[in-house]
Amino acid sequence: MKKIPVVAVVGATGAVGREMLDTLVRRNFPHAEVRALASSRSAGTKVEFGAKKLTVQELTEDSFVGVDLALFSAGGSTSEKFAPCAVKAGCVVVDNSSAWRMDPAVPLVVPEVNPDDLAWHKGIIANPNCSTIQMVVALKPLHDAARIKRVVVSTYQAVSGTGQKAIVELENQVRQLFNGQEATNTVYPHRIAFNCLPQIDVFLDNEYTKEEMKMVLETKKIMGDDSIRVTATAVRVPVFYGHSESVNIETEKKLTSKEARAILSQAPGVRVLDNPGEKIYPMPIFAAGEDETFVGRIREDESIENGLNMFIVADNIRKGAALNAVQIAEVLLERDLLRIS
Incomplete structure (x- = not known):
């Protein structure tokens, strides 16, 4: 009989950490105990866990004694320092930062796409980047049917992807502008209210941003196919929750829009919203607070022989972060892949 795990959530006071706690409750994840861990600044505060409140404990190198599973969402430097401590204590870590994603010894997993890598x-x-997760959920069934050769993606990413400070900044800027005041910005290099910023993260030597290259490299690793060519443009938009993506794919085998729609309608984790005649298509207001990845505007690319366009939307805090991490944990538990002492 499998032992019920002790679970820790690292970064429990952040937006994703709180969503992880909520997702554990919503999905009835089996647990003997759940511990909320965060920095010393947050130690002693309370976070909700269903009908209960958990007291936040300070994250230290000794926090993982007796813990079987740790869900990390506290930034790359925290993961780099404390994830090895957790593993040494016999704990399995699911990490939401970028610290370990491209490490060849670390699986990068979306359960609907590559659960066997666990x-x-x-x-x-x-846990992959939020914008990568929702894209590969939609791409994998099409890749299996017709083999994708090339992906061109432009993203329209919500401010919640930057964190709570960015949400507050957008709220404040809208208020300031409506009151005839000058909008102040500290989180982003330019005003985000009523604007679009074609920069997410820092620019690299190849003139792509770090966010864009995450999508390029992570897609290849998750899909298990280095031959897929990917190019991305990542844009921050004044939306609170829900990342949108315009995706163009070129396939080896011809797929009609009707065939693609039928395939995606049966794909795990996907909800097709695609009736343009009735003004039905994916939008962030539909995806916010939902678990599925929404796909619509599926149409054939008339500029190439085997091309498709689609519009993909998902809640970046849920499927793009917390939900995917908990789904990984569910597969680990189901397949007896937790190293539980």
Whole structure:
């Protein structure tokens, strides 16, 4: 009989950490105990866990004694320091930061796409970037049917992807502008209210941003196919929750829009919203607070022989972060891949 795990959520006071706690409750994840961990600044505060409140404990190198599973969402430097401590204590880590994603020894997993990669984990599993997760959920069934050769994606990403400070900044800027005041910005390099910023994260030597290259490299690793060519443009938009993506794919085998729609209608984790005649298509207001990845505007690309366009939307805090991490944990538990002492 499998032991019920002790679970820790690292970064429990952040937006994703709180969503992880809520997702554990919503999905009835089996647990003997749940511990909320965060920095010393948050120690002693309370966070909700269903009908209960958990007292936040300070994250230290000794926090993982007796813990079987740790869900990390506290930034890359925190993961780099404390994830190895957790593994040393016999704990399996699902990490939401970018710290371990491209490490060849660490599986990068979306359960609807590559759950079998969990079998070779060595204690750490990486949760992909939010914009990558929702895209590959939609791409994998099409890749299986017709083999994708090339992906061109432009993203329209909500401010919640930057964190709570960005949400507050957008709220404040809208209020300031409506009151005839000058909008102040500290989180983003330019005003985000009523604007679009074609920069997410820092620019690299190849003139892409770090966010864009995450999508390029992570897609290849998750899909298990280095031959897929990917190019991305990532844009921050004045939306609170829900990342949108305009995706163009080129396939080896011809797929009609009707065939693609039928395939995606049966795909796990996907909800097709695609009736333009009735003004039905994915939008962030539909995806916010939902678990599925929404796909619509599916149409054939008339500029190439085997091309498709689609519009993909998902809640970046749920499927793009907390939900995907908990789904990984569910597969680990189901397949007896937690190294429980």
